[in-house]
Amino acid sequence: MSWRKICIIIVFCLLLTVPFWISYFSADGGGGMDRNAAMERYGFYFEEVAKKSGVDFVHKAPTLDSKLDNIMPQIASMGAGVSIADFNRDGWSDIYLTNSAEGSLNALYRNNKNGTFTDVASDLGVADVNKDGTGVSMGAVWGDYDNDGFEDLLIYKWGRTALYRNEGGKKFEKVETAGFPEWANVNTGIWFDFDRDGRLDIFLGAYFRPDIDLWHLKDTKIMPESFEYANNGGRNYLLRNTGDGKFEDVTEKMGLKSTRWALAAGAADLTGNGYPDLFIANDYGVSELFLNDDGKRFVDASEASGVGFAPKSGMNASFGDVLSDGRLAIYESNISERGILLQGNNLWVPREGTSGNDVKFDDLANAVGVEDGGWSWGSQFGDFDNDGDQDIFLTNGYVSLDRNANYWYDFSKITIGNNAIIGDAANWPAMNGRSLSGYQQKKVWLNDGKGGFQDAALALGIRETYDGRAVAVADLWNRGVLDVVVANQRGPALVYRNHLEKGRNWIAFELPEDESIGARITIFRDGEKQTQEIQGGSGYCAQNQRRAHFGLGSSGKIEKVEIRTPDGKTRTIESPATNQLHKITG
Amino acid sequence: MSTEATNITLPRAASLMPMKTFGIDTRFVMPLLITLILLVGQAFYGILESYPHTLTAIGVALFFEIVLSKIDRGTFPFLASAYISGISVGILTRSPFFWTFALCSAITITSKYVLKLKGRHLWNPSNFGVAVMLLIAPSSYSTLSIQWGNNLWAMLVIWALGCIIIYRLKRFHITLTYVLSFLFFGVIRSFWTGDALVAEIAPITGAMYQLFIFFMITDPATTVRRSKGTQMLVVFLVAAAEMVLRMMENVHAPYFALFIVGPIANLVDIYWPKKSEQ
Numbered sequence: 001m002s003w004r005k006i007c008i009i010i011v012f013c014l015l016l017t018v019p020f021w022i023s024y025f026s027a028d029g030g031g032g033m034d035r036n037a038a039m040e041r042y043g044f045y046f047e048e049v050a051k052k053s054g055v056d057f058v059h060k061a062p063t064l065d066s067k068l069d070n071i072m073p074q075i076a077s078m079g080a081g082v083s084i085a086d087f088n089r090d091g092w093s094d095i096y097l098t099n100s101a102e103g104s105l106n107a108l109y110r111n112n113k114n115g116t117f118t119d120v121a122s123d124l125g126v127a128d129v130n131k132d133g134t135g136v137s138m139g140a141v142w143g144d145y146d147n148d149g150f151e152d153l154l155i156y157k158w159g160r161t162a163l164y165r166n167e168g169g170k171k172f173e174k175v176e177t178a179g180f181p182e183w184a185n186v187n188t189g190i191w192f193d194f195d196r197d198g199r200l201d202i203f204l205g206a207y208f209r210p211d212i213d214l215w216h217l218k219d220t221k222i223m224p225e226s227f228e229y230a231n232n233g234g235r236n237y238l239l240r241n242t243g244d245g246k247f248e249d250v251t252e253k254m255g256l257k258s259t260r261w262a263l264a265a266g267a268a269d270l271t272g273n274g275y276p277d278l279f280i281a282n283d284y285g286v287s288e289l290f291l292n293d294d295g296k297r298f299v300d301a302s303e304a305s306g307v308g309f310a311p312k313s314g315m316n317a318s319f320g321d322v323l324s325d326g327r328l329a330i331y332e333s334n335i336s337e338r339g340i341l342l343q344g345n346n347l348w349v350p351r352e353g354t355s356g357n358d359v360k361f362d363d364l365a366n367a368v369g370v371e372d373g374g375w376s377w378g379s380q381f382g383d384f385d386n387d388g389d390q391d392i393f394l395t396n397g398y399v400s401l402d403r404n405a406n407y408w409y410d411f412s413k414i415t416i417g418n419n420a421i422i423g424d425a426a427n428w429p430a431m432n433g434r435s436l437s438g439y440q441q442k443k444v445w446l447n448d449g450k451g452g453f454q455d456a457a458l459a460l461g462i463r464e465t466y467d468g469r470a471v472a473v474a475d476l477w478n479r480g481v482l483d484v485v486v487a488n489q490r491g492p493a494l495v496y497r498n499h500l501e502k503g504r505n506w507i508a509f510e511l512p513e514d515e516s517i518g519a520r521i522t523i524f525r526d527g528e529k530q531t532q533e534i535q536g537g538s539g540y541c542a543q544n545q546r547r548a549h550f551g552l553g554s555s556g557k558i559e560k561v562e563i564r565t566p567d568g569k570t571r572t573i574e575s576p577a578t579n580q581l582h583k584i585t586g
Numbered sequence: 587m588s589t590e591a592t593n594i595t596l597p598r599a600a601s602l603m604p605m606k607t608f609g610i611d612t613r614f615v616m617p618l619l620i621t622l623i624l625l626v627g628q629a630f631y632g633i634l635e636s637y638p639h640t641l642t643a644i645g646v647a648l649f650f651e652i653v654l655s656k657i658d659r660g661t662f663p664f665l666a667s668a669y670i671s672g673i674s675v676g677i678l679t680r681s682p683f684f685w686t687f688a689l690c691s692a693i694t695i696t697s698k699y700v701l702k703l704k705g706r707h708l709w710n711p712s713n714f715g716v717a718v719m720l721l722i723a724p725s726s727y728s729t730l731s732i733q734w735g736n737n738l739w740a741m742l743v744i745w746a747l748g749c750i751i752i753y754r755l756k757r758f759h760i761t762l763t764y765v766l767s768f769l770f771f772g773v774i775r776s777f778w779t780g781d782a783l784v785a786e787i788a789p790i791t792g793a794m795y796q797l798f799i800f801f802m803i804t805d806p807a808t809t810v811r812r813s814k815g816t817q818m819l820v821v822f823l824v825a826a827a828e829m830v831l832r833m834m835e836n837v838h839a840p841y842f843a844l845f846i847v848g849p850i851a852n853l854v855d856i857y858w859p860k861k862s863e864q
Contacts, residue, residue: 004657012696018689019723339724340837344682366682409835417788429781
């Protein structure tokens with residue numbers, strides 16, 4: 001054999017070892033460690049305290065029409081939502097959790113200010129909302145639609161979406177004539193003032209078609225027509241607040257006509273015109289970005305902006321200034337199952353040099369290391385270690401049943417087929433108790449401030465592997481750190497208390513309820529600026545606290561903060577004091 | 587896929603094929619067809635991970651082909667086959683990581699120079715590259731499987747186009763045998779598993795199979811060089827192996843079936859004397 005041949009054989013053998021070496025050198029820091037070690041290495045850790053703090057909520061899934069029995073765990077796989085609100089304006093964050101079994105109760109955990117919570121949902125009238133014939137909850141978001149200073153509760157459902165008016169934090173009254181769709185299979189809802197008229201409007205994104213009652217099916221042709229190009233989902237709803245307690249359907253008029261399979265939506269000003277733009281993460285297809293033309297209409301910029309070309313399985317929409325340059329990126333979760341399907345999550349970062357309606361986004365998830373989150377669901381940005389940049393908390397896992405039986409083969413078999421096959425639930429092989437991307441390890445990606453993220457979930461104490469859906473972030477105990485609440489499908493809600501070492505500074509801002517959602521807060525320090533926008537719903541079926549919390553690291557000083565309220569007015573505070581919450585008054 | 591062509595001598599397998607198809611040098615038909623599918627698919631459906639990913643696969647394939655050909659034979663190679671290999675890898679690979687595209691292309695091309703007996707390839711290079719990547723890098727690599735559109739009309743157009751070209755290339759019997767075998771085994775699997783027949787035959791209506799049946803199993807350089815009947819028997823055995831793998835719930839059954847049966851058939855073909863030789 002010639003030396004040339006030997007050289008080629010050696011090259012061939014070396015090539016076969018490349019994955020081993022890449023895996024060897026890129027092993028992340030997610031290994032388990034005790035709390036002291038985590039504190040020493042990362043400066044903080046999470047402690048799961050749900051039971052200890054009185055949050056004993058367990059989500060139950062619905063039981064739908066028996067025609068869907070073959071794939072019931074897959075269809076009835078959503079509905080665990082969580083949203084944070086200070087419903088009684090006592091200065092402490094409360095937690096609302098949605099349930100999805102017929103007749104099950106939602107929960108409103110009032111903060112007792114002593115480390116514990118008490119469920120007051122039944123007393124206040126927002127527990128028994130999943131009655132037969134009305135559908136079941138998919139999620140809930142808070143917004144002060146009547147500008148009375150108390151946030152009201154919107155519960156979106158597979159069924160009849162409902163609005164509950166907050167009566168001074170003492171009880172809730174259902175708003176009977178709200179002008180909502182009679183029946184819709186809604187999987188995402190957000191509050192935002194799209195026309196800047198001072199009144200919060202609503203966007204509802206639907207999954208199944210509105211003519212489908214999942215408890216009384218006419219037939220089983222309810223599934224997506226394609227795994228990646230489906231356009232036969234439910235219509236969406238843009239409901240304009242008319243100011244008299246009613247909402248007007250302006251969906252078509254404003255240019256939001258799509259019928260994709262919406263799972264998550266978020267609104268933020270991505271063009272800089274002061275009006276909130278709308279991002280929709282769709283399952284079975286491309287994402288959508290609608291730019292707000294000064295409140296007059298929405299312009300579909302999905303393809304032009306770059307976010308709506310490659311179809312995936314969008315399940316999350318959250319906004320964060322990951323590069324600390326004053327621009328918001330969008331984090332979108334998708335499916336990654338090793339060896340089978342690697343869609344990868346998307347981190348849509350605005351491209352340098354683009355702005356306004358010509359804004360373009362590049363997916364940097366792979367480049368910064370936040371791409372593989374398993375079968376990813378809800379996610380939120382937050383500076384969990386108060387080091388001055390935005391980290392990411394991600395939950396995941398689809399259906400965790402039999403650990404030793406996997407549905408992936410049958411799932412891949414049917415989803416590859418043409419639309420006549422995939423679109424009929426009767427054609428889908430029975431799950432028979434098998435898992436589908438179950439028991440997955442959650443992710444806590446810590447931002448190193450240099451353009452990279454490292455997963456440290458296990459080390460930080462995130463060990464639970466329930467089927468995570470919604471994540472919400474809040475400073476639950478007013479300590480200047482961000483805690484995390486996770487809602488799990490067919491599982492207990494989890495409360496992760498953040499234990500942070502001393503010496504990491506912070507600052508937070510809170511606006512009045514009627515000026516909060518849509519407010520944009522930018523802090524300036526050390527030549528950087530970091531921006532947050534208060535959300536009326538983000539992630540997946542979730543809503544964070546309405547405070548803007550910024551970690552400051554050890555420096556502890558900021559030069560100024562700019563606060564732009566939803567009406568477009570901007571005020572500046574020079575050298576605000578740190579390590580405290582600033583309550584901004586109107 | 588043609589894999590052995592050079593600008594000096596047509597390979598033996600290719601020499602069995604017509605020199606011209608639709609007035610075009612036969613060696614350029616497949617590159618043109620696969621490029622057309624790629625461009626149309628990307629324009630209308632966004633089928634690729636991204637253009638940069640696919641260009642990485644093509645670039646690495648061309649680079650390795652040139653370098654290895656220079657080392658091995660001292661000649662500048664005819665690049666059509668490497669181009670097809672690169673573009674196949676670019677379409678078939680679904681991974682967010684650039685390195686997986688590069689590595690799959692590198693393994694694919696290098697395998698052509700290493701895994702040979704009596705001047706014959708044992709494996710279809712792209713099939714080898716994909717299957718090996720699935721084995722050695724399962725956490726970073728996956729293939730086109732459940733992606734792409736499920737639109738019936740788009741599928742019919744590709745099938746019609748593919749059938750016409752494969753027919754002109756005199757490989758239609760291979761494709762047809764595989765499709766019929768798949769349907770036959772689909773019926774058996776349906777009886778066995780209790781799943782709907784349409785669920786069992788659903789995969790062949792998908793995009794991945796369009797590439798598999800038109801480009802991979804028909805590759806002149808890696809199919810046996812005997813009678814049509816023998817070629818049909820081999821492809822039937824590929825479908826049978828796929829049936830077994832499917833019963834074992836292997837998501838990548840077609841790739842591994844060809845990966846297993848292909849080299850065995852080629853070994854037999856190489857060492858079992860033909861009637862004329864006897």
